[in-house]
Amino acid sequence: MSGNDGLAERFERERPRLRAMAYRMLGSGAEADDVVQDAWLRLIRADPGEVNNLAAWLTTVVGRICLDLLRSRASRREEPLDGGVEPRAAADPEGEAVLADSVGSALLVILDTLAPVERLAFVLHDMFAVSFEEIAPIAGRSPAATRQLASRARRRVAAGDTGPGAALADADPSRRRKIVDAFFAAARQGEFATLLALLDPDVVLRADDAAARLGGSGAVRGQEAVARFLSGRARGAVPALIDGTVGAVGRAGERIVVVLELVIIGGRIAAIEVTGDPERLAELDVTPLGE
Structure with missing residues (x-):
């Protein structure tokens, strides 16, 4: 796979989608860039026979990396929070601002209140039209259970008009x-x-x-x-x-x-x-x- 001269070009075509996906799951442009870079490193080390559909393969890899990061973040948050969500520095402030505008800062705050697998299911399905059958192996759930996760997340997002302060407190x-x-x-x-x-x-x-x-x-x-x-x-x-x-x-x-x-x-x-x-x-x- 590493010898394919066109691989980097094909990956670059996927990069904007992958970064947007990681940003919506993690809420951090710097972390999203790290995830996309990690996905590239995994791709060039992968067996060519494993990558039948590049877009789907990359979606799975990025989803799994993000889920691991969200679970690690949730585990750290078991310590009492004093100041809400700690701000993360942006590697590219201008690009970060564009992404934040496209998502909405309030939505990012509400997404941060979701459990990791809820956020994964909601972002991949509702924002990027990934099927529940594709999301299920990433989440480690059945397609029906994954659908339920997305539905529960959707209700929480829809009810998120209580304001960012309330959403942070609920998290x-x-x-x-x-x-x-x-x-x-x-x-x-x-x-x-x-x-x-x-x-x-x-x-x-x-x-x-x-x-x-x-x-x-x-x-x-x-x-x-x-x-x-x-x-x-x-x-x-x-x-x-x-x-x-x-x-x-x-x-x-x-x-x-x-x-x-x-x-x-x-x-x-x-x-x-x-x-x-x-x-x-x-x-x-x-x-x-x-x-």
Whole structure:
């Protein structure tokens, strides 16, 4: 592959798309440039037989590098945040400004509140029209699970009119942990008024078939309905990191039987996704947290 004189030219034709893709996933022009350079180095070392479709191959490589960086960033953010998102220097201020204008600074802030795999699925599918079948191997999920990730991210982005300040606060792991802990404590103790205060008026609780069979419900909509449904429940819920974002799990002994993922917007819970399907659970990166 390295002996192909036209390879560099073909790569350069892909570079603007790859950099734009990496920028939207990482929010940093300098990091995006590093990712694209890394992709080039991997390409020239690759076996020619591995690269049947150059554009698709590069999309996969850039997606995986970005996902690793986002997960590393999410892990570092488990330390309490004092000043929100730390600004990153731009290698090319003029180019960075053009990219920022094309994306929108508010959208970048909202994207920064998404879990790494949510951001990957949303950016690749909604911004670059990559199919869920192509995204799934990058995310390590099934196409159906990847579609759900993008859908959840889309709802959060659509509800992001609460403003950059609120979005930054919602991304703070320590703040999210406090909201999650308060929510499940109120659910266990049946504190209806507290549940109402923590739930968005248009909150939606969705459970897959496996979770519903364990005593849940397919879908519950609205602040009061969700508060009534959860009041006195969730006694076994344990806080956990789910794909890098604070949520909760329910256990049977040592086995995790359900995962609860919470979408928090403007300091309130806007959506609750309850998953009990064993195949879907196996795809999630779950780390229980100390109570």
